[in-house]
Amino acid sequence: MSWFEKLIPSRIRTDGKRSKHTVPEGVWSKCPVCQAVLYSQELERHLNVCPKCNHHLRIGARKRLKGFLDSKPIEEIGANLSPIDPLKFRDSKKYKDRLAQGLKKSGEKEALLMMKGQVFGLPLVAGAFEFKFMGGSMGSVVGERFVRGANVAIENNIPLVCFSASGGARMQEALISLMQMAKTSAVLNRLNQHGLPFISVLTDPTMGGVSASFAMLGDINIAEPNALIGFAGPRVIEQTVRETLPEGFQRSEFLLKHGAIDMIVDRRQMRKKIVSLLTMLTHQPSKFVKRLDHTAKK
Amino acid sequence: MNLNFLDFEQPIAELEAKIDELRYVDGDNEINISDEISRLQNKCEELTQKIFSNLSAWQISQLSRHPLRPYLLDYIDFIFTDFEELHGDRAFADDLAMVGGIARLKGKPVMVIGHQKGRDTKDKIQRNFGMPRPEGYRKALRLMEMAERFKIPILTFIDTPGAYPGVDAEERGQSEAIARNLYVMAGLKTPIVCTIIGEGGSGGALGIGVGDRICMLEYSTYSVISPEGCASILWKKAEKASDAAAAMKMTSKHLKELNLIDIIVPEPLGGAHQNVKDTADTLSSVLYENLEQLKQQPIDKLVQARYQKFMGFGKFDEVS
Numbered sequence: 001m002s003w004f005e006k007l008i009p010s011r012i013r014t015d016g017k018r019s020k021h022t023v024p025e026g027v028w029s030k031c032p033v034c035q036a037v038l039y040s041q042e043l044e045r046h047l048n049v050c051p052k053c054n055h056h057l058r059i060g061a062r063k064r065l066k067g068f069l070d071s072k073p074i075e076e077i078g079a080n081l082s083p084i085d086p087l088k089f090r091d092s093k094k095y096k097d098r099l100a101q102g103l104k105k106s107g108e109k110e111a112l113l114m115m116k117g118q119v120f121g122l123p124l125v126a127g128a129f130e131f132k133f134m135g136g137s138m139g140s141v142v143g144e145r146f147v148r149g150a151n152v153a154i155e156n157n158i159p160l161v162c163f164s165a166s167g168g169a170r171m172q173e174a175l176i177s178l179m180q181m182a183k184t185s186a187v188l189n190r191l192n193q194h195g196l197p198f199i200s201v202l203t204d205p206t207m208g209g210v211s212a213s214f215a216m217l218g219d220i221n222i223a224e225p226n227a228l229i230g231f232a233g234p235r236v237i238e239q240t241v242r243e244t245l246p247e248g249f250q251r252s253e254f255l256l257k258h259g260a261i262d263m264i265v266d267r268r269q270m271r272k273k274i275v276s277l278l279t280m281l282t283h284q285p286s287k288f289v290k291r292l293d294h295t296a297k298k
Numbered sequence: 299m300n301l302n303f304l305d306f307e308q309p310i311a312e313l314e315a316k317i318d319e320l321r322y323v324d325g326d327n328e329i330n331i332s333d334e335i336s337r338l339q340n341k342c343e344e345l346t347q348k349i350f351s352n353l354s355a356w357q358i359s360q361l362s363r364h365p366l367r368p369y370l371l372d373y374i375d376f377i378f379t380d381f382e383e384l385h386g387d388r389a390f391a392d393d394l395a396m397v398g399g400i401a402r403l404k405g406k407p408v409m410v411i412g413h414q415k416g417r418d419t420k421d422k423i424q425r426n427f428g429m430p431r432p433e434g435y436r437k438a439l440r441l442m443e444m445a446e447r448f449k450i451p452i453l454t455f456i457d458t459p460g461a462y463p464g465v466d467a468e469e470r471g472q473s474e475a476i477a478r479n480l481y482v483m484a485g486l487k488t489p490i491v492c493t494i495i496g497e498g499g500s501g502g503a504l505g506i507g508v509g510d511r512i513c514m515l516e517y518s519t520y521s522v523i524s525p526e527g528c529a530s531i532l533w534k535k536a537e538k539a540s541d542a543a544a545a546m547k548m549t550s551k552h553l554k555e556l557n558l559i560d561i562i563v564p565e566p567l568g569g570a571h572q573n574v575k576d577t578a579d580t581l582s583s584v585l586y587e588n589l590e591q592l593k594q595q596p597i598d599k600l601v602q603a604r605y606q607k608f609m610g611f612g613k614f615d616e617v618s
Contacts, residue, residue: 086556086613089545091532140612147609169500169522171532174546175558178522179611181501182508185477186484186608193485209522211473212461212501217481231472231501232463240463250468258469 031055047267056224056267058204060106061113061130064163068126068271069117077114077125077152078145086140087174095172098134106132111166112142114149116156120275120287125153127162129203129210136166138210139173143180146214150187154194159278163201164215168208181213188217197281199274202229202252202261220277221261222270223252229260304360306349310568313342346568353517356540358549359525361517362497363459366571368578369428370397370412370455370495376578377585378403378410384441386433390470393434395426395462396506398441400450404586409445411438411506412455415496428497429462432475435505439479442486451489451589454506459524461502476505483508484608487601489592491585493563494518495570498548510604511588512558514550515577516565520558521548558611561588 029040034053042051047067048059059067065074089095103109111133116125127149129136146162153160169177188198200218202211204227212231215221223229230250238245248254255261265273275287303311317338320331353361361367374381378401386392398411413430416422438454445452461472483490483506490509498507498520514520521528528542529535547553550562563577563584570577592600 080617082615082617084613084615087545087547091528091542091545092534140614144612144614171523171528171546173613174522174548175520175553176556176611176613178500178504179558179608181477181504182480182484182608183611185480186508186605189481189485190605209501212476212505213480214477216471216474216477229473230468231461231476232468236463237465237468241465245465249465258471260471260474 032057049267054225054266056204056226058131058165059267060132061108061111061128061163064128065113065115065117065126068128068161068163069115069119070121073117075116077116078141078148079109081141081144082109083139083141085172086176087172089172089174091172098172102133106130108133110141110145111136111138112145114145114152116149116152116158119271122275122278122284122287123156123158124278125149125156125158125160127160129163129165131165131205134170136164136210137168137170137177138166138180138184139170139177140180142170143177143183146184147187150191150198153196154191157194157196159196159282160191160198161201161274161278162198162214163203164206164210165203166206166208166210166215168210178209181209184214185217188214192219197278199277201265201270201274202255203227205229207231207233216260219281220263222263222265222273223255223261224267225252225264227252229255302365304357304364306353306357307568310342310346310349313338313345317342343567350568354540355543355547355549355552356525358517359519359539359543361569362519364569364571367496368570368574369415369417369457371414372574373455373495373578373581374401374410376575377582378408379405381410385437387436387440389436390433391431393426393430393437394424395428395430395458396434396438398437403453403582403589406589407450408589409441409450409452410455411441411452412495413458413502413506415457426462428458429460429502430458430505431462431464431467432470432472435461435472435475435479438506439475439482442479442483442490446486446488449488451491451593452486452509453585453589454490454492454509456492456494456498456503456507456520457496457518458499458502459497460499461505476501479505480508484605485601487597489589489600490604491588491592493581493585494520494550494559495581499524508604508608510592510600510607511560513561513563513581513584513588514553514559515563515570515581516550517569518550519543519548520550520553521546 029038031050033055036052048057085095108130111130114127197219199220202223206229252264300311381401383399397414401410413428415428416425491511492507492509493513495515525539525543529538553559566573566576
């Protein structure tokens with residue numbers, strides 16, 4: 001309390017607690033980078049990108065796919081799969097409780113959603129990670145849904161796109177979760193044998209077991225601006241090398257400079273960019289520019 | 299207290315020291331104390347048996363990184379002949395934490411690839427404590443692809459705390475290097491047998507761990523994260539490492555029960571470090587037998603079976 005506030009008699013002193021709740025919850029959001037106060041609806045219209053400073057805030061999986069895919073047709077893949085606790089894992093909390101908590105926090109049963117749909121009329125399978133569900137960690141259901149999504153792509157002869165946001169493998173499933181790295185990478189091998197492209201979109205954050213498996217295996221790797229992407233977490237690296245890490249380390253721009261990704265794309269341009277790339281990779285006419293007719297006679 | 303022994307091994311170490319002392323006395327004096335020696339030897343064996351019949355996951359985790367535990371290069375001379383080490387990833391450097399080369403197993407050529415830790419301080423630093431950088435995984439990949447070209451089976455040996463978490467490793471794409479290996483190994487048209495000989499640490503282990511058969515030495519471990527790492531993240535206390543080791547089911551026995559590995563290779567009484575040659579002999583027969591079995595299968599079927607094996611990993615509920 002400042003000296004000035006102390007002068008005010010306690011009777012009329014406002015502790016700040018009472019006055020804060022005059023605005024209803026959720027109408028306004030604050031950009032964590034530029035601190036701009038934003039109207040939530042406007043933020044949503046911008047797909048959770050701050051219209052003032054272009055900072056890409058995290059976005060839920062369902063919202064992400066809704067913004068990415070055409071409104072229909074949409075078919076969810078693997079929605080009937082739900083997690084179990086095969087090891088009866090218990091740390092400071094039970095795994096079962098953590099799963100329930102994840103559901104409550106995110107509204108999703110697991111950390112990955114896969115959907116078959118279209119973007120500008122181009123059919124494809126798209127997946128997105130739900131970071132609010134146990135930090136987007138990869139366990140059995142995430143691995144299986146990814147594989148089923150890839151298999152739907154193969155059956156329908158259409159491309160695969162996945163937006164990752166994950167802390168890595170899910171420790172509560174121990175070695176089973178590590179094996180999901182091999183499983184998801186193996187299915188991409190099969191996808192490629194069928195001549196189908198996979199575009200991996202790395203969003204904030206993509207670390208550990210997810211980055212060290214399918215997320216780095218895109219025929220084209222795209223990152224959103226300023227996303228944290230890497231194998232080991234910055235804290236672990238700092239402890240190992242015992243020096244402070246340079247500014248921008250493991251951020252999208254760093255990965256682009258070091259050759260790990262093809263491009264950085266603004267979330268609001270993602271639909272167009274991905275469709276443009278996929279139509280070229282699959283020898284289809286452009287969705288945006290009328291094809292020049294070279295064979296036309298003058 | 300002998301620093302080369304773990305705390306639960308100390309009683310064994312003390313008895314062994316006593317036996318050695320008596321042997322020395324025996325040589326100098328006329329008094330025959332060989333009876334006493336053999337009595338102590340029996341006692342020592344019984345004690346070892348007793349201690350080793352009931353090891354906790356945490357104790358096994360300590361054994362898997364025992365200071366005297368044999369590393370890949372300790373086994374190579376016992377298991378193979380004509381080992382020719384091959385170096386470098388052809389792009390950046392030669393990573394000494396990853397060893398690779400061509401050799402003969404009972405006369406037949408194989409590609410040998412594995413992590414290598416160091417024994418003394420200088421060696422440890424040179425080998426980066428068995429933690430490869432991207433160039434290590436890329437060297438492994440180069441050798442595996444070469445093996446496929448020449449129809450030579452691949453044997454990998456896993457013994458690492460994990461892939462190196464450093465600035466340079468991130469710059470050169472540690473994630474991509476590991477991911478690429480998983481991707482390629484899933485489809486390599488040659489038999490692959492992977493063996494965890496010590497510490498199977500996370501993605502750094504899996505990076506050379508996709509194969510037709512996964513073997514584990516009895517007292518080795520394989521896990522998604524080290525027990526210390528798991529404890530500090532989930533319990534927020536590194537001292538809970540022993541609880542984490544148990545919870546993660548990281549021992550060969552548990553992993554076999556979970557069908558995540560195929561074969562447990564038994565170790566001599568007291569662990570691999572008590573008798574490197576015996577361990578190597580057992581391992582050698584297991585590797586040979588399995589390779590012979592795998593070679594019988596048509597290669598497309600083999601690759602298909604490997605693919606299905608990894609697709610089968612995962613436990614979940616499915617409502618139809």
